[in-house]
Amino acid sequence: MKKESIVPFFAALEAANPTPRTELEYTSVFELLAAVLLSAQATDVGVNKATRKLFALAGSPQAILDLGLEGLEGHIRTIGLYKDKARHLLQTCRILVEQHAGVVPRTREALQALPGVGRKTANVVLNVAFGQPTMAVDTHIFRVSNRTGLAPGKNPLAVEIQLLERVPPAYAVDAHHWLILLGRYVCQARKPRCWKCVVAPWCDFGSKTPAP
Incomplete structure (x- = not known):
């Protein structure tokens, strides 16, 4: 994608969705x-279905710890890899209580030191909770960035670095939401819906799909 196409690309996404938000409920x-920890390799819809009941009962690190492993597993059993995620979440809650007074830290280093929290999860928290212009590159953003030519890269970190360099500051905080939603609902893996894509005029994808 040409540099001069990037601003109109994001301007079109902003016009279509001025206040993008994560679809996870919290x-x-x-x-x-x-x-976010529970959402790895799972859908936001599936995570929300489980966490509505979980958070109503236990919405703090100490409350999750009080549930214990079996209690927590019972609430998230419908989420993929729930056993590993339950163990990681409990370990994370213990660290939050013992080392951070139950408060989620605001730095990448401290977040990534929590069990089950990788770079992508840390980026989501830093962006959504603390308003930092990070790029949480999931499968959707990776696909959209490469397919459109916005920020091509061979792996998520390479795409993240490209996005941080190429996304204009005015759009940086909301950019990862726009790109995730674009990939989830329009620029889909098997058959992108190019005919309904608001950024198609600036996209480098050569085999644009026609309306059915």
């Missing part, structure tokens, strides 16, 4: 962290 920074 009411606190801790609930956001827990939801």
Whole structure:
């Protein structure tokens, strides 16, 4: 994608969705962290279905610890890899209570030191909770960035670095939401819906699909 196409690309996404938001449901920074941790290789819809009941009962690190492993597993059993995620979430809650007074830290280093929290999860929390212009590169953003030519890269970190360099500052905080939603609902893996894509005029994808 040509440099001069990037601003109109994001301007079109902003015009279509001025206030993009994560589709994960949460009411606190801790609930956001827990939801993102649970969302790996799972859908937001599936995570929300489980966490509505979980967070109503246990919405803090100490409350999750009080559930114990079996209690937590019972609430997230419908989420893929729930056993590993339950173990990681409990370990994370223990660290939050013992080392951070139950408060989610605001730095990447401290977040990534939590069990089950990788770079992508840390980026989501830093962006959504704390308003930092990070890029959480999931499968959708990786695909969209490469397919459109916005930020091509061979792996998620390479794409993230490209995005940080190429996305204009005015759009940086909301960019990862726009790109995720674009990939989830329009620029899909098997058959992109090019005929309904608001950024098609600036996209480098050569085999644009016609309307059915």
